[in-house]
Amino acid sequence: MMTQAAELPWFAAVPVALLLLAGAGLTLVGSLGMLRLKTFYERLHAPTLGASYGMSCILLASMIFFSVLQTRLVLHEIAIAILVLLTTPVTLMLVARAALHRDRLEQSQGVPASARRRPDGDAS
Amino acid sequence: MRRLLPHPVVSGCLFLLWLLLNGTVEPGPALVGLVVALLGGWALALLDPGQPRLRRPGLALRLAGTVLVDVARSNLAVTRIILGLNKDRQAGFIRIPLALREPQALAVLAGILTATPGSAWVEFDAEEGWLLLHVLDVGEEEEWVRLVQDRYAQPLMEIFA
Numbered sequence: 001m002m003t004q005a006a007e008l009p010w011f012a013a014v015p016v017a018l019l020l021l022a023g024a025g026l027t028l029v030g031s032l033g034m035l036r037l038k039t040f041y042e043r044l045h046a047p048t049l050g051a052s053y054g055m056s057c058i059l060l061a062s063m064i065f066f067s068v069l070q071t072r073l074v075l076h077e078i079a080i081a082i083l084v085l086l087t088t089p090v091t092l093m094l095v096a097r098a099a100l101h102r103d104r105l106e107q108s109q110g111v112p113a114s115a116r117r118r119p120d121g122d123a124s
Numbered sequence: 125m126r127r128l129l130p131h132p133v134v135s136g137c138l139f140l141l142w143l144l145l146n147g148t149v150e151p152g153p154a155l156v157g158l159v160v161a162l163l164g165g166w167a168l169a170l171l172d173p174g175q176p177r178l179r180r181p182g183l184a185l186r187l188a189g190t191v192l193v194d195v196a197r198s199n200l201a202v203t204r205i206i207l208g209l210n211k212d213r214q215a216g217f218i219r220i221p222l223a224l225r226e227p228q229a230l231a232v233l234a235g236i237l238t239a240t241p242g243s244a245w246v247e248f249d250a251e252e253g254w255l256l257l258h259v260l261d262v263g264e265e266e267e268w269v270r271l272v273q274d275r276y277a278q279p280l281m282e283i284f285a
Contacts, residue, residue: 026199026203029203029206029207030206030241032206032207033202033205033206036206036208037206039215041215041217041244041246041258042215042260044244044258045202045241045242045243045244045258045260046202046206046241048202048238048239048240048241048244049199049202049203049206049241051239052195052199052239052240052241053195053196053199074147075144076144076145076147078144079141079144079145082141085235085239086235088238088239089234089235089238089239089245092238092244092245093234093238093245093246096244096245096246096247096258097246097247100246100247111217112217112219112256114249114254115219115246115247115248115249115254115255115256116219116249116252116254117219117221117254
């Protein structure tokens with residue numbers, strides 16, 4: 001497929017290139033966040049960059065690229081997007097709740113004891 | 125009809141997904157897709173998630189548009205934070221009272237909040253309806269409560285009424 005990339009007309013090549021760059025850039029920044037953010041709960045947010053618009057941009061680029069090359073609508077990417085969209089929150093919540101559970105057992109600082117607001121104004 | 129197709133919308137979507145993946149409407153793959161769609165519907169009926177009724181499709185579309193814009197904004201905000209352009213931010217937990225109880229609506233809300241890079245759903249207290257959220261840049265706590273309650277929870281309550 002890569003050898004055929006040269007045959008892509010400019011009106012498709014420009015958006016494909018821009019979308020790929022944007023998607024790859026967002027995913028890279030997300031990965032960088034895993035390094036730069038300090039606490040576990042902060043690092044939870046970093047991969048979401050790649051899972052939201054990072055993924056969308058790359059999939060959109062793929063849709064345009066293959067649709068133009070094969071001169072028919074290629075929509076496989078929609079299925080990928082739906083599956084990523086449905087599965088990432090599940091993993092994220094599992095990991096977050098596991099961390100919260102462990103932190104509460106160890107009675108770490110700065111972790112709320114419960115989701116409820118206590119009447120005596122328990123500081124989070 | 126109920127027995128054969130307990131979840132017609134889900135089965136229909138599965139069938140369409142199968143055709144999409146195969147990229148054809150020939151009878152062979154279509155027949156396999158039909159079997160997959162029926163089995164999927166039965167499996168879901170065994171799990172018994174209840175029958176959510178979707179009202180106000182127009183409002184659902186508008187909510188989807190709102191979420192798309194909000195997620196884009198949050199992508200930019202988190203990018204700035206990671207690249208170190210926003211120094212005076214404070215990460216933290218926020219408690220939000222929710223009146224929403226419909227499990228399907230809560231699942232959609234959880235999906236929205238986790239898909240937004242700046243916020244992560246951490247815990248939900250179903251008994252009293254408290255949501256524990258972790259956000260990367262707290263700012264005004266009131267704003268987060270209003271955002272979740274008015275922008276997302278209120279339309280979801282009307283859609284899943």
